[in-house]
Amino acid sequence: MPPTKHPSPSRSPIPGFGLTLGYTMIYLSLIVLVPLAGVFVKAAGLGLDGLWPILGSPRVLSALKLSFGTALIAAAINLVFGMLVAWVFVRYEFPGKRLFDATIDLPFALPTAVAGIALTALYAGNGWVGQFLEPLGIKVAFAPLGIVVALTFIGLPFVVRTVEPVLRDAEKELEEAAASLGATRWQTVRRVVFPAILPALLTGFALAFARGVGEYGSVIFIAGNLPHVSEIAPLLIVIKLEEYGYAGATAVAAAMLVISFALLLVINALQAWTNRYRTQRHVEPALPHPVLQGAGA
Amino acid sequence: MSPPIDHSLLDPPRLPFEPLLQRNAVITEQPWVRWLLTTAALAFLMVFLLLPLVSVFTEALRGGFKLYWESLKTPDALAAIRLTLTVAAIAVPLNLVFGVAAAWAVTKFEFRGKLFLITLIDLPFSVSPVVSGLIYVLMFGAQGWFGPWLAAHDIHIIFAVPGIVLATMFVTFPFIARELIPLMQEQGTDDEQAALSLGANGWQAFWHVTVPNIKWGLLYGVLLCNARAMGEFGAVSVVSGHIRGETNTMPLHVEILYNEYNFVAAFAVASLLAGLALITLALKSLLEARHGAELSASHRH
Numbered sequence: 241m242p243p244t245k246h247p248s249p250s251r252s253p254i255p256g257f258g259l260t261l262g263y264t265m266i267y268l269s270l271i272v273l274v275p276l277a278g279v280f281v282k283a284a285g286l287g288l289d290g291l292w293p294i295l296g297s298p299r300v301l302s303a304l305k306l307s308f309g310t311a312l313i314a315a316a317i318n319l320v321f322g323m324l325v326a327w328v329f330v331r332y333e334f335p336g337k338r339l340f341d342a343t344i345d346l347p348f349a350l351p352t353a354v355a356g357i358a359l360t361a362l363y364a365g366n367g368w369v370g371q372f373l374e375p376l377g378i379k380v381a382f383a384p385l386g387i388v389v390a391l392t393f394i395g396l397p398f399v400v401r402t403v404e405p406v407l408r409d410a411e412k413e414l415e416e417a418a419a420s421l422g423a424t425r426w427q428t429v430r431r432v433v434f435p436a437i438l439p440a441l442l443t444g445f446a447l448a449f450a451r452g453v454g455e456y457g458s459v460i461f462i463a464g465n466l467p468h469v470s471e472i473a474p475l476l477i478v479i480k481l482e483e484y485g486y487a488g489a490t491a492v493a494a495a496m497l498v499i500s501f502a503l504l505l506v507i508n509a510l511q512a513w514t515n516r517y518r519t520q521r522h523v524e525p526a527l528p529h530p531v532l533q534g535a536g537a
Numbered sequence: 538m539s540p541p542i543d544h545s546l547l548d549p550p551r552l553p554f555e556p557l558l559q560r561n562a563v564i565t566e567q568p569w570v571r572w573l574l575t576t577a578a579l580a581f582l583m584v585f586l587l588l589p590l591v592s593v594f595t596e597a598l599r600g601g602f603k604l605y606w607e608s609l610k611t612p613d614a615l616a617a618i619r620l621t622l623t624v625a626a627i628a629v630p631l632n633l634v635f636g637v638a639a640a641w642a643v644t645k646f647e648f649r650g651k652l653f654l655i656t657l658i659d660l661p662f663s664v665s666p667v668v669s670g671l672i673y674v675l676m677f678g679a680q681g682w683f684g685p686w687l688a689a690h691d692i693h694i695i696f697a698v699p700g701i702v703l704a705t706m707f708v709t710f711p712f713i714a715r716e717l718i719p720l721m722q723e724q725g726t727d728d729e730q731a732a733l734s735l736g737a738n739g740w741q742a743f744w745h746v747t748v749p750n751i752k753w754g755l756l757y758g759v760l761l762c763n764a765r766a767m768g769e770f771g772a773v774s775v776v777s778g779h780i781r782g783e784t785n786t787m788p789l790h791v792e793i794l795y796n797e798y799n800f801v802a803a804f805a806v807a808s809l810l811a812g813l814a815l816i817t818l819a820l821k822s823l824l825e826a827r828h829g830a831e832l833s834a835s836h837r838h
Contacts, residue, residue, distance in 0.1 A: 252645070252646055252647075252726075253730055253733055253734075254645045254646065254726055254729055254730065254733070254739075254742075255733075255738075255739035256641060256642075256645070256739050256743075257642065257645075257646050259638075260638040260639070260641040260642035261642040261646075261648075263635070263638045264635065264638050264639040264642050264643075264654070264658075267635045267638075268635075268639075268654075268657060268658065271703070271706055271707055271710060272657070272660055272661060272707065272710060273657065274676075275672035275673060275675075275676055275707070276660070276664070276672055278672055278675050278676055278682065279668070279671070279672055279675060282675055321578070321581050324574060324577060324578050324581070325578045325581065325582065327574065327578075328574050328575050328578040328579075329578075331565065332571055332574070332575055334575050334579075338822070340579060340582055341822075342818050342819070342821075342822045343582060343586050343587060343590075343818075344582070344586070345818055345821065346586050346587075346590060346814065346818065347586070348761075348764075349764050349768075349814035349815075349817045349818050349821075350589075350590070350768070350810075350811060350814040351767070351768025351769070351770060351787075351788050351807075351810045351813075351814070352768070352770050352771070352788075353768075353770040353788040353789075353791050353792055353807070353810075354593060354768070354788070354791065354807040354810045354811055354814075355589060357593075357791065357795050357803060357804065357807060358589035358590070358592050358593045358596075358807070359589050361592050361596055361800075361804075362588060362589060362592050367592075368588065368592065369584070369588070392585060393585055393586070393589065396585065396586070412564050415564040416564055419564060425565075425566055425567075428564075450663060453665070454663075454664065454665025454666065454667070454668070455665075455666075456665065456666050456667050456770070456771035456774075457666070457770035457771050457774075457788070461792075461795065474665050474666070474667035474668070474771065475667075477667050477668065477671060478667055478774070478775060481671065481674065481775065484680075486674075486675070486678075486680055489671060490671075490675065493665075493667075493668045493671050493672075496665055496668055497664065497668060500663045500664060500665065501663070503663065504656075504660075504663045508656070
């Protein structure tokens with residue numbers, strides 16, 4: 241934020257404060273805040289006695305466990321490969337770099353239902369990839385492993401696009417200094433570069449994880465959706481809703497919202513950490529995450 | 538090869554160019570390490586990102602062009618395409634107006650709670666798509682808060698087009714505001730103040746000064762907002778009711794066809810959505826390359 245130029249909006253020479261802020265607040269309330277609050281009001285109406293039996297039921301618990309577990313594994317895979325991809329794209333030159341760079345954003349642009357059926361076709365027993373894995377006894381499609389594959393696809397750009405700008409701005413002089421003081425290349429990378437990009441890495445990890453927990457479209461095709469085995473929490477909400485179990489759907493949704501908001505706080509804290517590090521080094525602060533976006537989840 | 542230049546002897550002394558720094562041997566890896574890492578990264582991208590994309594088109598064309606064309610020409614598929622276009626044509630402009638208004642309020646003025654307001658605008662990004670649909674079912678569904686009233690007045694929102702538009706508006710809510718806020722923050726208010734001091738009124742300053750300043754950022758936001766609006770699946774699936782030919786958007790139609798084991802038709806409709814994704818990515822890269830300086834800093838390369 242630049243220093244405050246106008247002590248009070250009413251004294252600003254720029255017109256339109258009341259109009260634009262008023263419109264923003266009304267639109268925001270109608271579309272986002274009131275409907276979201278509705279979930280909590282409805283959940284509160286169930287009371288603790290109504291919520292516990294639903295949230296504590298084995299089917300709900302195993303769905304939540306599955307959603308979190310698979311999202312965590314997928315985010316960890318993306319942490320490693322996202323860093324690798326970011327490193328290669330920032331530091332090295334190779335033919336076709338521009339084209340490959342554009343494909344990194346594919347999971348943001350490709351509707352998730354399309355990603356879901358494409359991944360299922362690839363990893364099914366007769367698919368291009370599945371036919372090689374099946375003889376090895378690795379079952380991906382219609383198993384929890386398939387969920388990990390789908391969430392890895394969805395989450396990759398979050399890590400790459402968060403780490404890239406930080407890696408690009410990292411001062412190469414520090415690395416030269418380390419090298420001139422006798423550090424090996426590996427020592428420099430581990431002790432100088434890695435600490436500098438750690439906050440961004442963790443932010444990307446948290447973003448990929450948060451997205452994975454709520455993901456629906458790409459997962460339901462490949463998961464197999466067996467209760468207690470491969471049924472994710474968002475799908476359980478849909479099933480409960482289809483059975484007119486409004487109370488059950490609301491309870492699970494409220495639990496997921498609370499968790500998402502908690503994750504949002506963690507992500508904001510991580511971003512503040514990343515920005516603090518960057519501003520200390522006289523680099524333009526990274527604005528709050530630009531691309532928490534995706535096509536058709 | 539020209540002889541190396543001693544940059545410190547130039548007048549004024551200059552630092553070596555960035556590429557020279559990049560090729561500085563002490564701060565890069567051995568060639569074989571570079572080769573290994575690049576190969577691993579590209580192999581990962583190809584298997585995890587490119588292969589699914591290629592498979593969409595091969596599966597769609599498995600039965601030849603004629604069958605592909607036939608599956609796209611069915612009335613249900615055409616209705617789904619029409620509905621998807623309609624929903625995007627309503628949701629995107631509404632979020633565009635909101636995005637511009639929100640960015641104007643947030644970036645041209647200082648007020649308390651501004652950061653909190655930005656967080657609230659971002660909220661839909663952190664909500665699961667299924668929950669995004671559910672919130673409207675709880676409001677307008679048969680058992681929802683307004684359900685009885687809507688039923689009494691014969692107004693259909695859930696399992697009808699208005700519900701689909703609402704759910705789409707929710708999931709694409711932050712896109713344009715998110716793109717404009719950092720951009721307009723950087724641009725500050727100097728240009729508008731100059732216009733105002735020269736006698737322009739507020740609207741003139743907005744149309745003739747602000748809009749030309751933000752047009753590429755605006756286009757960038759609209760592009761991403763539109764891609765998501767046309768591709769949204771989870772939120773729309775909850776509120777749509779899946780009535781063929783009436784409340785089926787393209788992604789939902791893909792699901793129905795797929796669950797009926799009509800794979801060629803499912804992938805044919807999916808290939809249209811994949812084509813949309815490719816066009817979006819191409820335009821996005823073009824904007825970043827051509828007008829990078831007029832986008833928010835995060836998209837400059």
